Amino acid sequence: MLTNAVPTTNGPVIGAEQGAVRAFKGVPFATARRFARAMPRPAWTEPRRCTDYGAYAPQPGHLDQAEESCLSLNIWTPSEVDRPLPVMFFIHGGAFVTGGGADYDGAFLAKHGPAVIVTINYRLGPLGFLQLHRHGLGEANNLALQDALAALDWVHANIANFGGDPDAITLSGQSAGASMVIALATLPQARGKFSRALALSAPGRTIMSADHADEVARRVLDELELARDPAAIASVALPKLFAAVERVGRRLADETESGTVFGPVLDGTVIAREPRDVFADGSLRDIPLWLGSCRDEMVMFLKSTPPAAMIRTTERQVRAAFGDAGWERLLSYYRATARVDEDPYEALLSDAFWHRPMADLARLHAAAGGAVWLSRFDHRPALEPFLSQGPTHGADNACLWAHLPDFIDRPILKRKGGPMTPADIDVAARFQASLLRFVTSGVPDVAEAWPRFELPQEPLAIFGQPFHIVPLNEGVRSRLWVELSASDNNKKMREAG
Template sequence: MLTNAVSTTRGPIVGVEQGAVRAFKGVPFAIARRFAKATPPHAWTEPHRCTAYGAFAPQPGHLDDAIEESCLSLNIWTPAGADRPLPVLLFIHGGAFVTGGGADYDGAFLAAHGPAVIVTINYRLGPLGFLQLHRHGLGEANNLAISDALAALDWVHANIANFGGDPDAVTLSGQSAGASMVIALATLPQARGKFARALALSAPGRNIMSADHADDVARRVLAEFERDASAIASVPLPQLFSAVEKVGRRLADETASGTVFGPVLDGTVIPREPGDVFADGSLRDIPLWLGSCRDEMVMFLKSTPPAAMIRVTERNVRAAYGDAGWERLLAYYRATARVDEDPYEALLSDAFWHRPMADLARHHAAAGGAVWLSRFDHRPALEPFLSQGPTHGADNACLWAHLPDFIDRPILKREGGPMTPADIDVAARFQASVLRFVTTGVPDVAEAWPWFEAGKEPLAIFGQPFHIVPLNEGARFRVWGELSRQSGVPQARAATSRISTMRSDS
């Protein structure tokens, strides 16, 4: 059944009733020509049907039928009959900045159980969102995907009250590449006052690319159109993405990161290194939750061939601490490994994911901000986690589950399925903590989960049972610290490159 029409700044829309939740899908928040900054969509007067997901952002597997200009849409789930303004969760999907979309995340269950208003968005991906052509005279602006996300945030701030949401209680959230987007967005002057808290799941340690790297990528891609570089503005999408794929394969072994795209420190859209903004206290009034999965790197080790970040992370650790330091670390990981743990994977997960996130937490806490740190240790009974353990995306699968079932992921082409009692127990706790954070800015009562502060660095473990462990204990922590003091290199940044992205949000 269709909903009543709801007014927006561009015109009225109607959605569908899903039990106790109203869903509005494929809501256009902007339009964009190729390599141009997004602009508001054309206004309309008759109610616009928003009953199905909008076009996917062009990406591998969705190129032949892609519609470039109209992929910038968002989806809203809101409880019917709310008697007060509700908190808002605005979620930015992951996918290595080249895949994914808001259609993979059905927010009806979270909306009903919040109660909260849930919003998922599309943004431009791959070369359309991240190829920096501005300094080559071929594009109108840099960081187009970041500008897309800002446009979505602006739309939510201006319109969400009409859907029962509180524009002053918006939580920026994202996973994987989306978490990198959140960390970058949170630091931008354009976003100030438009969100109240931030949740980043599985963000890598370095969340920003250098302008030099972005220029190098642009030059290499343009070289693929050597006869006429300006043709890049009009070539068919399969040809454009094919050129980018060729460049990406070469970059995997020729750069410090092995990656192609991500938010860029361009001095304009992103004027400052995000970590520096957190460290100087500019965001001390923003509650922050940083989460990761225990075995983040397993997925990337088991990919065929293994993801470039594997080689990159080992190379960076060796560069920071020397070959002897690497061997010492690996020896400690072998000596302290769990029965089911791959010491090499655990070392890489700490270097690329866990330690950098702890470093960001320390910066935010030292600047006076409230921050919570978590790790997801539960193995969902759903592939790839059933065979790979709590690897990258395990927490995300549980966050969006419609208990007692995991949801289907149409863009990733992964089916959901029934959850085990353990899945339900852990997912329910995780969802409740997220919804409490969205509502109050605190994920749990202080006695159950204290915030992160100097001298006390609690790490919440989502498993059976939920429990808290001290982060700064154990032989592994000590050897990292000793090597960092000997090398004079900050611990987290020594082990990660300046340019970081991730492959899949799972």
């Protein structure tokens, strides 16, 4: 059954009743020409039917999508709303190259919040992240982040008409989406438009240097033989453009320290400051922050064919920081302290690329006076690839969006859902309840059950059976990292002095 028309700043929209929830899918929030900043959509007067997901952002496997019409969002809101409800604004992951809001059905979370759930599409791969402003395309920098900002602006201006509270918006995201959240939260243009932030499995380096991004752009232009006519890239067929990017990415993985092709960029204009510096100086101390990761993040990437580039680049970065002797010492400690089912090499890389950077960000926010909570997801969902790979990257996300007692289908990723085990239901229910409590109040649990992250205790919440709290800085692994980091800092100070 269709809903009544809801007014927006662009024009009225009609959604569909989905049980006790109203769903509005494929709602346009902006439009954009290739390599140009997102602009408001032309207004409409007749009610627009928004009952199906909008076009995917062009990506491998979906290069037939209309790129100028991919900027849409989806809203789930309880049918009966007697007060303004908190809003969860979710940015999907996918290595900045794949994914979309259609993989996340927010009906279950909306009903059980109660809350208003929003998922968005933004431009991906070269269309959203190729930095071309130094090559004559003046607006082409951090376009994907500007897409997300445009979506946030639209939600802040319109969500009250859908039962949401524009003064209680939580920025949330997973993986690449978590990097987007961390960057978006620090933008002056976003200030006052959100009140909390949740980042699940943000990569260790959430921001790229402008020089590296410019090198990526130069290589792509060279690959397309457009170095003398960069503007012509705007008319290159999408399959040709994405194929060139893939070839450049493979070479970058072997030739550069970073190995990264895309991500938010410290360009000096859209992102004027390193996000971690903004957290450290206390500018965001009034924003409650939840940072989470999965226990075995790197397993998925180690088992990919070929293994993901981040495997090699992370090892190179650790060796560069601590030397070959430091790397071997770390690996020896991990082997000596490994669980029976643990790959020491994977555990070391997971700590280096995922867990430790998130802990460092938590320390910065806590030291600046901000409220922050740190979690790790240790449960193995009974759903592939987690059933065979354990609590690897995305395990928490699968449980977060589950419609208990079932995992949901992921149409873009082409992953089927399925029934959950009692253990899945137990852990997922706790995880969802904590998230909805955080979205509602800015605190994921009562202090006795999950204390906020503060120095020197540094409590880490473990989502498993049972849910429990452990000291983050406990054990020989943590002490060795501290020792090596202190030695590296002393060396840098001597070299600088």
